[in-house]
Amino acid sequence: MIVLRSLSRRLPFSSSTARLAKAYSASSAARLTTASGSAEHPSISSRPIRASVNTPASIAFRTFSSSLKENYENVLVESRLPENSDIVGGGVGIVTLHRPKALNALSDALFEDLIHALRAFEDDDAIGCIVITGSGKAFAAGADISEMSKLEFATVYKMNMFAQWADITKISKPIIGAINGFALGGGCELAMTCDILLAGSKAQFGQPEINLGVIPGAGGTMRLIRAIGKSKAMEMILTGNRITAQEAMDAGLVSKVIDSEILVDEAIKMGLGIAEKGGIAVRMCKEAVNAAEEMTLGEGLKFERRLFHSLFSTKDQKEGMTAFLEKRKPNFTNE
Numbered sequence: 506m507i508v509l510r511s512l513s514r515r516l517p518f519s520s521s522t523a524r525l526a527k528a529y530s531a532s533s534a535a536r537l538t539t540a541s542g543s544a545e546h547p548s549i550s551s552r553p554i555r556a557s558v559n560t561p562a563s564i565a566f567r568t569f570s571s572s573l574k575e576n577y578e579n580v581l582v583e584s585r586l587p588e589n590s591d592i593v594g595g596g597v598g599i600v601t602l603h604r605p606k607a608l609n610a611l612s613d614a615l616f617e618d619l620i621h622a623l624r625a626f627e628d629d630d631a632i633g634c635i636v637i638t639g640s641g642k643a644f645a646a647g648a649d650i651s652e653m654s655k656l657e658f659a660t661v662y663k664m665n666m667f668a669q670w671a672d673i674t675k676i677s678k679p680i681i682g683a684i685n686g687f688a689l690g691g692g693c694e695l696a697m698t699c700d701i702l703l704a705g706s707k708a709q710f711g712q713p714e715i716n717l718g719v720i721p722g723a724g725g726t727m728r729l730i731r732a733i734g735k736s737k738a739m740e741m742i743l744t745g746n747r748i749t750a751q752e753a754m755d756a757g758l759v760s761k762v763i764d765s766e767i768l769v770d771e772a773i774k775m776g777l778g779i780a781e782k783g784g785i786a787v788r789m790c791k792e793a794v795n796a797a798e799e800m801t802l803g804e805g806l807k808f809e810r811r812l813f814h815s816l817f818s819t820k821d822q823k824e825g826m827t828a829f830l831e832k833r834k835p836n837f838t839n840e
């Protein structure tokens with residue numbers, strides 16, 4: 506059993522969603538957040554979590570840090586810690602999209618909650634990896650059509666609609682997408698911003714925007730072609746047809762198909778495995794692999810090499826290589 510303790514905050518939130526900016530605290534002091542076991546999971550033990558600790562370096566780099574809210578309206582958040590409490594930063598933060606009546610349609614409010622929770626996990630030194638998943642029969646059925654339907658060009662242009670979705674790509678910790686049910690339109694696009702995609706056996710992927718008289722607007726035409734190639738991407742985008750989990754796997758969109766019942770557990774298990782590795786190297790892996798999508802081969806190889814060189818300034822490199830030679834498990838400290 507890898508998971509020892511869990512913090513769950515699965516309480517629906519009744520008050521209005523605060524704007525993201527208000528959610529930041531200007532305080533640079535370390536803060537403690539305590540949560541109790543939820544009504545749905547009364548047996549889950551509660552624990553105080555260190556939601557945010559600003560080191561001098563992070564204060565210099567970023568003026569704000571966020572911590573998880575007690576409750577969110579549209580997402581559920583949970584932390585899982587490794588059994589071995591000596592593992593530094595070995596926890597997994599789980600964000601479950603939770604707007605079941607609208608099949609997790611990605612309203613502005615949901616997206617704000619999602620970004621807020623992701624940033625909180627990003628700032629939490631106890632967390633080394635993040636899982637995003639859906640609930641019920643959908644990961645997410647796309648951007649919220651009822652919110653969009655009446656908007657005019659001038660409005661969507663001036664608000665630069667969907668630009669804020671790119672904030673997900675600023676998260677430096679790895680994100681595993683555990684995709685259950687429908688991942689359509691913006692849902693498929695959100696999935697593609699994750700770093701590793703695991704599909705539940707009942708998952709379906711599609712870009713049906715063409716049926717609404719529009720095109721994918723949050724990365725579908727750009728990321729899908731990189732993931733599955735032009736012909737398959739073009740077919741999905743032009744026909745609006747959905748593909749199954751197995752087809753997504755065969756096309757290279759997802760890395761595994763897993764029984765829906767155990768999908769999230771498997772994603773968490775994978776996340777715990779990643780989180781126990783050296784945190785700086787993990788983030789650099791993500792940075793380098795994502796850079797590969799945007800760089801020429803020559804630039805990318807040089808970038809990768811420089812990142813590799815820089816890791817020789819970390820304690821984790823010394824520890825990792827020493828531990829190998831001493832035939833023991835490394836104790837990474839993320840330094």
Ligand code: CAA
Pocket residue numbers: 606607608610611646647648649650651667687689690691692694713714717720721722723724725
């Ligand atoms: N926006 C708003 N509400 C949505 C929604 C969406 N994207 N998708 C589903 N819902 C709502 C439905 O309106 C319905 O609400 P009511 O019960 O109040 O009527 C509820 O969720 C359940 O949906 P259905 O009754 O349609 O469920 P179903 O099982 O019959 O069908 C489905 C499921 C195939 C996913 C279907 O709901 C569907 O086609 N949804 C829309 C998918 C879509 O077109 N997504 C693209 C959106 S545009 C976009 O995402 C742009 C972008 O690039 C970011």
